[in-house]
Amino acid sequence: MLNVLRNVWRRGRALPVEGFVFGRPLVVLQSDDWGRGGIRDREGWDELRSMGINLGERNYDFYSLETAEDVGAIVSLLSRHRDSTGRPACLGMNFILANVDFTKVSAGDFRQVHLRALTEGLPDGWNRPGLFEAYKEGISAGALSPALHGTTHFCCPAVERHLHDSGERGVLLRTLWKAGVPYIHWRMPWIGFEYSDPGRNGHETFLSPETQEHLIADAVQTFARFFSKAPRSACAPGYRANRSTHQAWAKRGIQVAQNGPGSARPPHFDAHRETNHLLHLYRTVDFEPSAGQEFSVGACLQMAEDSFARGIPAIISVHSINFHSTLKDFRSRTLRLLDEFLIALESKYPDLLYVRDEDLFDLVETGKFESMQSVVQVQVTTQTFEAGAISGRRRA
Numbered sequence: 001m002l003n004v005l006r007n008v009w010r011r012g013r014a015l016p017v018e019g020f021v022f023g024r025p026l027v028v029l030q031s032d033d034w035g036r037g038g039i040r041d042r043e044g045w046d047e048l049r050s051m052g053i054n055l056g057e058r059n060y061d062f063y064s065l066e067t068a069e070d071v072g073a074i075v076s077l078l079s080r081h082r083d084s085t086g087r088p089a090c091l092g093m094n095f096i097l098a099n100v101d102f103t104k105v106s107a108g109d110f111r112q113v114h115l116r117a118l119t120e121g122l123p124d125g126w127n128r129p130g131l132f133e134a135y136k137e138g139i140s141a142g143a144l145s146p147a148l149h150g151t152t153h154f155c156c157p158a159v160e161r162h163l164h165d166s167g168e169r170g171v172l173l174r175t176l177w178k179a180g181v182p183y184i185h186w187r188m189p190w191i192g193f194e195y196s197d198p199g200r201n202g203h204e205t206f207l208s209p210e211t212q213e214h215l216i217a218d219a220v221q222t223f224a225r226f227f228s229k230a231p232r233s234a235c236a237p238g239y240r241a242n243r244s245t246h247q248a249w250a251k252r253g254i255q256v257a258q259n260g261p262g263s264a265r266p267p268h269f270d271a272h273r274e275t276n277h278l279l280h281l282y283r284t285v286d287f288e289p290s291a292g293q294e295f296s297v298g299a300c301l302q303m304a305e306d307s308f309a310r311g312i313p314a315i316i317s318v319h320s321i322n323f324h325s326t327l328k329d330f331r332s333r334t335l336r337l338l339d340e341f342l343i344a345l346e347s348k349y350p351d352l353l354y355v356r357d358e359d360l361f362d363l364v365e366t367g368k369f370e371s372m373q374s375v376v377q378v379q380v381t382t383q384t385f386e387a388g389a390i391s392g393r394r395r396a
């Protein structure tokens with residue numbers, strides 16, 4: 001049986017997708033952009049406004065950085081939601097492991113990017129008392145599960161090209177960095193994503209395999225130091241990952257590759273499974289209340305039900321901004337809506353299981369995973385799905 005499946009995987013992605021189907025409704029929460037700063041606080045906001053930046057045009061202008069209270073409120077909500085085995089709902093948090101060291105960059109006259117890893121604390125001027133402890137308490141409580149996003153969200157070579165330039169882009173970048181703000185992506189998409197350089201002429205290319213391998217090795221090392229354990233799941237910034245990214249992840253012990261919403265693909269192993277032993281997961285529910293008032297819990301429930309009807313997990317995408325409260329209170333509404341969403345799921349599917357990415361990996365490998373000091377078995381079979389359209393171009 002396994003050999004037959006391997007042959008199907010080897011044939012690649014153009015064919016109908018061979019994926020995994022699960023015997024119980026499984027719920028996964030995946031959340032990007034933890035640990036990375038945006039606009040520091042109200043003072044930083046006012047400073048930028050006084051420099052002529054018209055903040056407030058889009059919600060991502062209000063992206064800041066979570067506080068210990070934000071994280072505590074999530075943990076408190078998730079801990080109240082238990083699955084049929086008594087396990088709490090769990091938020092998979094994809095971390096950016098370093099922020100810009102603005103003091104060093106400025107001392108070096110903006111010639112190159114200097115970073116400050118989370119293990120060394122936040123940049124000068126950033127104040128988030130108790131935040132790192134709050135992450136760790138939530139992880140110990142089983143309500144949070146850290147995973148890898150990257151070292152930076154932006155593409156370093158792209159940023160360094162503009163750091164010193166005298167044009168509009170360089171001026172904007174230096175203005176933000178002087179105010180302790182790394183970037184506001186929608187205002188400057190030319191900074192790219194960590195492994196993907198948008199190029200001088202808008203011709204996007206991936207960084208070389210060697211560069212990606214170096215970046216990923218560094219990120220995994222910092223992650224292991226910060227969380228005292230190695231990451232098992234990863235999501236590339238901007239969902240920009242290619243075969244080299246996957247290879248570098250697999251080499252560093254990553255077992256799960258997270259992909260963005262829109263493709264409706266079932267969980268499946270990498271087409272190059274011999275070198276990249278990675279389980280690919282695709283988000284199936286966009287739970288992003290910060291995106292606007294038109295957000296609907298009902299629509300999200302329908303998307304989750306559609307996933308269960310196909311036998312695949314409901315993989316819910318909810319970015320960290322939805323839980324921020326420093327510049328604008330996104331958190332209260334998100335937690336209220338998430339509570340409503342989880343209550344509805346639990347009541348309609350009393351046998352649902354809250355699982356993490358790595359539990360799905362264990363399930364497809366062994367048919368079971370560990371939960372609350374017990375072992376949970378779930379029937380896993382394979383099925384051929386019609387290939388869906390791949391989007392892979394959404395925010396991550």
Ligand SMILES: [Zn+2]
Nearest residue numbers: 032033238396
């Ligand atoms: Zn992201």
